[in-house]
Structures are given as C-alpha cells and as structure tokens.
Amino acid sequence: MTDIYERLAKFLDRLPAGYPPAESGVELRILRKLFTPEEAELFMHLNLIAEDPDVLAYRAGQPPEKVAHRLDEMERKGLISGEHRAGQPARFSVNQFVVGFMEEQVDHLDRELVDLVDEYLPIFFKQGPWTKVPQIRTIPIGVSIPLQTDVMPYERAEEIIGRHTSFAVRNCICRQAYQITGRGCRKPLETCLSFDEGASHTVYTGRGRTISKDEALGILKLAEQAGLVLQPSNSKDPIFICACCGCCCGVLRNLKLQEKPANLIANPFIARHDPDLCSACGACTERCQMDAITIGQTAAQLNAERCIGCGLCVSTCPSGALSLVRKPEPPAIPKDTVSNYLQLGQARDKLSTAKLAGLLVKSKIDRLMAPREHSND
Numbered sequence: 001m002t003d004i005y006e007r008l009a010k011f012l013d014r015l016p017a018g019y020p021p022a023e024s025g026v027e028l029r030i031l032r033k034l035f036t037p038e039e040a041e042l043f044m045h046l047n048l049i050a051e052d053p054d055v056l057a058y059r060a061g062q063p064p065e066k067v068a069h070r071l072d073e074m075e076r077k078g079l080i081s082g083e084h085r086a087g088q089p090a091r092f093s094v095n096q097f098v099v100g101f102m103e104e105q106v107d108h109l110d111r112e113l114v115d116l117v118d119e120y121l122p123i124f125f126k127q128g129p130w131t132k133v134p135q136i137r138t139i140p141i142g143v144s145i146p147l148q149t150d151v152m153p154y155e156r157a158e159e160i161i162g163r164h165t166s167f168a169v170r171n172c173i174c175r176q177a178y179q180i181t182g183r184g185c186r187k188p189l190e191t192c193l194s195f196d197e198g199a200s201h202t203v204y205t206g207r208g209r210t211i212s213k214d215e216a217l218g219i220l221k222l223a224e225q226a227g228l229v230l231q232p233s234n235s236k237d238p239i240f241i242c243a244c245c246g247c248c249c250g251v252l253r254n255l256k257l258q259e260k261p262a263n264l265i266a267n268p269f270i271a272r273h274d275p276d277l278c279s280a281c282g283a284c285t286e287r288c289q290m291d292a293i294t295i296g297q298t299a300a301q302l303n304a305e306r307c308i309g310c311g312l313c314v315s316t317c318p319s320g321a322l323s324l325v326r327k328p329e330p331p332a333i334p335k336d337t338v339s340n341y342l343q344l345g346q347a348r349d350k351l352s353t354a355k356l357a358g359l360l361v362k363s364k365i366d367r368l369m370a371p372r373e374h375s376n377d
Helices: 004-013 026-034 037-043 053-060 064-076 111-127 157-162 173-181 197-204 213-226 250-256 283-287 312-316 337-347 353-369
Strands: 080-083 091-094 167-171 190-195 209-211 229-232 240-244 269-273 293-295 300-302 322-326
Touching: 004 026, 004 037, 026 111, 037 053, 037 064, 053 064, 064 080, 064 091, 064 197, 080 197, 111 173, 111 250, 157 213, 157 229, 157 240, 167 173, 167 197, 167 213, 190 197, 190 213, 197 209, 209 213, 213 240, 269 300, 283 293, 283 312, 312 322
Parallel strands: none
Antiparallel strands: 080 091, 167 190, 167 209, 190 240, 229 240, 269 322, 293 300
C-alpha cells in the first residue's frame, strides 16, 4: 500500500502550483512534519473550490461532526483555507504548498521546518510552473511611477488597498524563517497585508491582526523606506500584498539566481537609466534586490534583463537618472485567483477550463447528495 504522504505529495503535485518530487525525499519530510495521517487523508478530499463540511464528510465517508472539527483544526494549523461569512457555515478548500500552507506556518516555525523548506524551494521553483506563469507579481512603489504614465488600478498598491474594506497584517514568514537560522536582515517584520476574506482568515487563525485602511497605507510607506519589494498575488483583484527583501524572500532569492529575472516576473514596468544625469553615488545598488545595477567609474550601469520593475532604485536616486517606463509588451494579468490557477495548471498540463468545470459539477453533485438541509442553496 502506498504511503499516505506519498499519496498526499502526488495529490499536491496535481494542483496548479505543483509539488515536484525530490531525489532526497525532502518533500515527504515536510508533509510528515506538518500533517498527521488523518489530516493528510481528509486533505485529499478537498479541492480548489470552497465547500461545506457536510459535503466533505459525505465525500470522505466520515461523520460530519468529526470532519467539521478536524477541518477547523486544520485551518487553524494553516493546512487549508477557510471562508467565514456572516450567517453562512464555514467552507473549506485546499491550500497549495506555495503560495499556501507554507506561508501559513508564520509564527509556528522551528529550525527543522525552516531547513527542510530551504532545501526544497530550489527544486520547487526549478520544476514548477513559475518560469512560465508566476503565482505572484511585482508592482512598483507608488512614488516611483511617473505622473504622466497611464496606470491600471491593479498596478498601483494604493489603489488595490482602496478597493477593499477590511485589512489584516501578519509577520513576513521569510524574514521570520531566516531570523531562526541567524541569517535574517533587520528589515521590518510585520509587513504582509491581506484583504477582506483573506484578512478574516488571517485573524481567525491567529496569524495576524486587524488594521485600518490608513494603517495598511502606512505599511506601504514603511516598505518603501525599508527598501522592500511589493508583491501581490498575480491577479487584477489580489487578496494579499507581501513586502519582500532579496536576502530572505524565497521568491526573490530564487529569482536572483536566474540569469534574466526580468523574464520571470509579471510587471508592466522596467527601470530606465540616463547616464548623463547619473552621479555614480551608488544609492541605487543598495536598494536593488536583483543586483541589476553596478557602479562604473562615472555612472551606474543597468542590466535591464535583471530588473523586476519594483521602483526602489527610482525613489532613492538623488539626481533623477533612474525612472520607470512601461514595457512595450506588458504581461497579461489574470482576472482573479481562479484565472491564475487556470494559467498555472495549463502551463503544467494539470488543469484546464473543462477540468475546472468538472470540479464545479462534482462539487454541486456532492452538495446535493450530502445528508443535510441546504438552506442557503
């Protein structure tokens, strides 16, 4: 009989973001660290669509009360996602590895888990769909975008925040993890924002706190001052914005190892450098998280193939030699998280529109078959 964790790993690898195997088996050690066998079994009855506990109990062939309790425990452990809306029962869906249940281990890390994930991440990024379809994207800090440039609402962090009504902040798991290993930087820790349903989940699981819109905007300013890259989920309606550093962030660290990071990030902007205005002061090199700028004898030199368009160099350039410009062919941004999952899955030949429709149909059938009164159908 196949080991429960081998089955779980294969299940995760069928999801859009993937969970590729490693020769060392480190991906299985991560799962054994986080999941009990019972949690692993129940996890494989969830899918990308949030569903009622009764439906999941029916599918798993387990008592509804037992399943509801275990699902709540799994959400609080960060293993699955939960939706909590007033007057409606909680609904649950799978968490992928990244972005997913790994980030949900914030404030619950230990050295063993940090070392396991640090070993696995290069394998995950190398074999996953990130080289074709990013799961998150980069947006410029607001002060770096030229006023005369037409900017879409989803390209400006302040406008993303303005479209939401509830907010939460949590610690950055990447900087927290590197602090555990003694390699952490001194940049601010409490900087990761989530909105609406994402904010409710953050607060419900005890992984962060509720904040006001003004506080959320204040964190954007803090990120600019600290030289942190703004990375929301890759959709026009993102549910979170992370503030990341190139020394600790799993995504940026692995991007930095690539020869041409600019080709692997979804950002419509790129830096432009005017050597005639440059004083070769070096302020930009301290801010660039991709080592895209070097200082020559008389001026800085910009390697555009390494620029991810974060704007941190622009806001700190005292001579105005650096600016942001729109790419000739900006990347297409998915409409929402489901659309992003579709693109990720299609890049791996694991999910199509037809397969997603099939999941919806199966979910509806199981919902009708589950022994309960569907008062909110």
